Amino acid sequence: MKVGVVGIGHGKFGRRSDATVQELACEPFRDALMDAGGISRNDIDFLSVGSSPEYHKQRSLPGVIAEYLGMNPQSTWLTEAACASGSAAIRTAYMAIKSGMHEIVAVIGVQKMTELTTPEILALMGRVGDVQWESIFGTTFPGYYAMYATRHMYEFGTTKEQMAMVAVKNHHYGALNPQAMFQKEVTIERCLSSEKVAYPLNVFDCCANADGAACIIMANEKKAKKLNDTPIWIDGVGSASAQMSVLRRPHFIGIPSTVEASKQAYKQAGIKPEDVQVAEVHDCFTIAELMAYEDLGFCKKGEGGKFIENKQSYIGGKTPVNVDGGLKAKGHPVGATGVSMTAEIVKQLRGQAGKRQVNAEIGLTHNVGGIGQYCFVHIYRR
Amino acid sequence: MPFHYFGKVSFVPYTKVAEFADYLKNGKLMGTRCKNCREISFPPRADCLSCLSDEFEWFECSGKGRLHTYTIIFAAPTGFDDIAPYSLGVLDLDDGGRLLGWINIPEEEITIGMRLQAVPKIFEEVPEIKLYYSLEKANTT
Amino acid sequence: MEVDILELDDKNALVTGGSVGIGASIAIKLAEDGANVAINYRKHDTEAKAVKKRIEELGRKAVVVKADVTSSADAEKMFSQVIDAFGRVDILVCNAGITRDGVIWKMNEADWDQVIAVNLKGYYIYNKIAARYFKDQRYGKIVNITSINGLRGKFGQTNYSAAKGGEIALTKALAKELGKFNVNVNAVAPGMVMTEMTKSIPPEFLKNAIDETVLGRLATPEDISNVVSFLCSEKARHITGGIIKVDGGQYI
Numbered sequence: 023m024k025v026g027v028v029g030i031g032h033g034k035f036g037r038r039s040d041a042t043v044q045e046l047a048c049e050p051f052r053d054a055l056m057d058a059g060g061i062s063r064n065d066i067d068f069l070s071v072g073s074s075p076e077y078h079k080q081r082s083l084p085g086v087i088a089e090y091l092g093m094n095p096q097s098t099w100l101t102e103a104a105c106a107s108g109s110a111a112i113r114t115a116y117m118a119i120k121s122g123m124h125e126i127v128a129v130i131g132v133q134k135m136t137e138l139t140t141p142e143i144l145a146l147m148g149r150v151g152d153v154q155w156e157s158i159f160g161t162t163f164p165g166y167y168a169m170y171a172t173r174h175m176y177e178f179g180t181t182k183e184q185m186a187m188v189a190v191k192n193h194h195y196g197a198l199n200p201q202a203m204f205q206k207e208v209t210i211e212r213c214l215s216s217e218k219v220a221y222p223l224n225v226f227d228c229c230a231n232a233d234g235a236a237c238i239i240m241a242n243e244k245k246a247k248k249l250n251d252t253p254i255w256i257d258g259v260g261s262a263s264a265q266m267s268v269l270r271r272p273h274f275i276g277i278p279s280t281v282e283a284s285k286q287a288y289k290q291a292g293i294k295p296e297d298v299q300v301a302e303v304h305d306c307f308t309i310a311e312l313m314a315y316e317d318l319g320f321c322k323k324g325e326g327g328k329f330i331e332n333k334q335s336y337i338g339g340k341t342p343v344n345v346d347g348g349l350k351a352k353g354h355p356v357g358a359t360g361v362s363m364t365a366e367i368v369k370q371l372r373g374q375a376g377k378r379q380v381n382a383e384i385g386l387t388h389n390v391g392g393i394g395q396y397c398f399v400h401i402y403r404r
Numbered sequence: 405m406p407f408h409y410f411g412k413v414s415f416v417p418y419t420k421v422a423e424f425a426d427y428l429k430n431g432k433l434m435g436t437r438c439k440n441c442r443e444i445s446f447p448p449r450a451d452c453l454s455c456l457s458d459e460f461e462w463f464e465c466s467g468k469g470r471l472h473t474y475t476i477i478f479a480a481p482t483g484f485d486d487i488a489p490y491s492l493g494v495l496d497l498d499d500g501g502r503l504l505g506w507i508n509i510p511e512e513e514i515t516i517g518m519r520l521q522a523v524p525k526i527f528e529e530v531p532e533i534k535l536y537y538s539l540e541k542a543n544t545t
Numbered sequence: 546m547e548v549d550i551l552e553l554d555d556k557n558a559l560v561t562g563g564s565v566g567i568g569a570s571i572a573i574k575l576a577e578d579g580a581n582v583a584i585n586y587r588k589h590d591t592e593a594k595a596v597k598k599r600i601e602e603l604g605r606k607a608v609v610v611k612a613d614v615t616s617s618a619d620a621e622k623m624f625s626q627v628i629d630a631f632g633r634v635d636i637l638v639c640n641a642g643i644t645r646d647g648v649i650w651k652m653n654e655a656d657w658d659q660v661i662a663v664n665l666k667g668y669y670i671y672n673k674i675a676a677r678y679f680k681d682q683r684y685g686k687i688v689n690i691t692s693i694n695g696l697r698g699k700f701g702q703t704n705y706s707a708a709k710g711g712e713i714a715l716t717k718a719l720a721k722e723l724g725k726f727n728v729n730v731n732a733v734a735p736g737m738v739m740t741e742m743t744k745s746i747p748p749e750f751l752k753n754a755i756d757e758t759v760l761g762r763l764a765t766p767e768d769i770s771n772v773v774s775f776l777c778s779e780k781a782r783h784i785t786g787g788i789i790k791v792d793g794g795q796y797i
Binding site: 218220269 | 410411412413414415416419447472473474475476477478479480481484488489490492494501502503504505506516517536
C-alpha cells in the first residue's frame with residue numbers, strides 16, 4: 023500500500039513577532055486543506071506535530087495547536103528529533119498510515135525561536151552536543167560544524183570560497199521564493215567578509231534562527247488518489263542515528279547517519295543517488311551542504327567543494343539542491359524545516375515551482391537533527 | 405568534590421563518574437576501564453559501551469595526544485562571553501579516547517596533527533572552585 | 546619500637562625575622578618537628594648564625610640570608626636560594642616586625658611609613674611570592690604572625706595596630722584566594738611575649754601586661770612557636786583564614 027502527499031501549505035519564514043505558535047501553525051494548515059481538494063478537518067484522523075520544545079514558553083505544543091486548529095478530539099502528539107523534527111513527524115505519519123491505523127494524516131512542522139535572545143539560543147543549541155564533557159567549555163552549534171569544516175579543509179583542501187558558494191547559490195534561489203526569510207542575493211566577497219562566528223565559519227556560512235510553519239497532508243493510496251490528481255508518493259524512507267558526542271564519532275568529515283539513512287531510503291525506493299533529480303538537503307551550515315552532497319552519494323567523499331564549484335547543484339546541473347533557498351535563505355525554524363523541504367519537493371514533482379522549476383520525477387529530502395544525531399531521508403516520486 | 409566544580413559553566417551536578425572531578429582537582433586526568441571486558445573510555449563512562457557492565461575502575465591518562473580538529477569561537481553562548489574568542493580543540497589521546505578542551509596556544513600556531521597535552525587546571529582568578537583542562541604544547545621529553 | 550614520623554618531616558620552611566625572639570623560636574621548633582628551615586634577618590648576624598647551627602644540630606638543612614623585608618628583589622632572591630638549597634618551599638612564616646611607638650600627634654611620617662612597610666608591606670611581599678609557588682605545586686602553609694594589638698587598639702601604636710590589623714585582613718583575603726589550591730593561610734596573634742626585646746621594657750609595664758592576662762603569666766617564645774608548628778602540620782589541615790590568639794587571655 024503506497025503513502026502519498028496530497029496537500030501542502032507553507033507559511034512565511036522569518037521574524038514572526040506578529041503571531042503565536044498556534045497562529046503560525048494555522049496559516050499553512052489552512053492552505054494545505056485547500057490544496058488537498060478542500061478536504062474537511064473531520065476527515066483527518068491524526069495530527070502529527072514536529073517541533074523542538076525548548077524554545078517556547080508554551081509547554082506541550084501539539085495540545086495547543088490541535089485545539090487552535092479545531093482538531094480535537096483526534097489523536098495528536100509530538101515527534102521530536104531536534105532540527106529533524108519535521109521529517110521525524112512525517113515518518114511518524116508514514117508509519118501511522120503504513121500500519122493501517124490511520125488513513126489521512128496532517129503533519130505540521132512549526133517553530134518560534136525568537137522568544138529567546140541570540141546568546142540564549144547559542145547556549146541552548148550548544149547543549150546539542152554532550153553537556154557533561156563539552157558544553158562546559160562553551161561549545162556552540164556552529165562551533166561543532168566548524169570543527170567538521172576545519173577537518174574537511176585539512177583532508178580534502180576544501181576552501182572557504184567553496185563553502186561561500188553554497189550561500190551564494192541558496193540566496194540566489196531564495197530571492198525567487200517569496201516564503202523565504204532572506205530575499206536578497208549575496209556575493210562570495212560578502213560572505214567571506216561577514217562577521218566571524220566560529221572559525222572557519224562566518225555569519226553567511228550559518229543559517230538563521232527563524233519562526234515559521236509548514237504543513238502537508240498525507241494519505242493511504244486509496245484515499246490519496248481520490249483527493250488529488252497528482253499525489254506524490256513516498257517511495258523510500260530511511261532513518262538513522264549517530265553519537266551525540268562528536269568525541270565518539272568515527273570521523274569529522276561527514277555525517278554517518280546521513281550515509282545510513284540514505285542507504286535505507288535508496289534501497290526501499292530501488293534507486294541510486296544519481297537517480298535523484300531534485301533534492302532538499304540540510305544546509306544548516308555551508309559545510310553541511312558540501313558534506314551532504316558526499317554523504318548522499320551525489321559525488322565522491324571529499325569532492326563536495328568541486329561539486330558546487332562546477333555548479334552541479336544548480337538547476338541544469340547534475341543534482342539541483344535547495345532550489346527554494348535551503349535553510350540558508352529560508353531560515354531554519356527548527357521543527358518546520360523538514361516539512362518545508364517536503365512541501366518544496368512535492369511542488370517540484372507536481373511542476374508547480376514556477377521560476378525555480380526542475381524537470382524531475384524523483385526527489386529527495388535530507389533532514390538532520392543536531393550535529394547528525396538524527397537523520398531522516400525521504401524519497402518522493404510522481 | 406562535587407562534579408559541578410568541573411567546567412566554566414556546569415550543567416551536570418550528579419553523575420556516577422563524579423570522582424573524575426576529585427582526580428582533576430589533584431591534577432590527574434582519569435579515564436574508566438570496564439572490569440568485565442577491559443574496554444577503556446575517555447571521557448569516562450560508568451556503564452561500558454561494549455558490554456554494558458556497570459563495574460568499572462579508574463586509570464590515569466597521560467593527556468598526551470594529537471590535535472584532530474579545532475575551531476575558534478567568536479559568537480559565544482551565555483556564560484562564555486567574557487572569554488571570547490576562545491579556541492576549542494579535539495584531541496586524539498595516545499591512551500585512547502578523545503578529549504575536547506580549550507587550546508592554550510596562539511591562533512596562528514594551531515595546526516591539525518600537532519602534538520598537544522591536556523593539562524588539569526584550576527580557574528585562578530575567581531572565588532569559586534572551577535576545574536578544567538587546557539591543551540598545551542606537548543613537552544618533547 | 547615504634548618511631549613516630551615527625552609532623553613536618555621532609556617539609557621546607559621559610560621564616561622571616563628568624564634570628565631572635567619569636568622568629569628564632571619558630572625556626573628551631575619547625576626544625577625540631579622535621580623541617581628544613583631558611584631564615585632571614587636584618588642585623589643580628591651572630592644570633593642568626595646560632596640559629597643556623599642549632600637547626601643543623603637537629604639534622605636539618607638551614608639557609609640564612611641577610612635581607613631587607615621591604616625589598617621585593619631581596620625576597621625573590623631569597624626564595625630562589627631556598628629552592629636551590631632545599632628543592633622546594635612548603636611553609637612560609639612571616640614574623641619580621643618593628644615598632645615605632647608614640648601618640649599620633651607626635652608620630653612623624655617616617656615612623657608611620659617604616660612600621661607599615663616592614664610589618665604590612667613586608668608580609669604582602671613574602672605572601673605574594675609564596676602564593677605563586679604554593680598555587681602551582683597545589684600545597685602550602687602560610688602563617689602570618691600578627692598581634693592582639695591588631696585586634697584591639699593599643700595606646701601609642703596607631704601605626705603598629707594599623708599594620709597588625711592589616712596583616713589579619715590580608716590573611717583572611719589570601720585564605721580565600723588560595724584555598725582551592727590546597728593552601729592554608731592563618732594568623733597567630735600573640736599578646737606580650739618574654740623575649741630579649743621585651744626584657745628591656747620597664748617592670749611596671751610588664752606587670753600591667755601580666756595583670757591583663759587571665760592565666761597570670763606571659764608567653765614564652767615556645768608558647769607561640771608550638772602553635773605555629775601545629776598550624777603548619779596536617780593536623781591543622783581544616784584550619785584556614787583563622788586568627789589564633791595566643792595571649793593567656795590578655796585580650797578576650
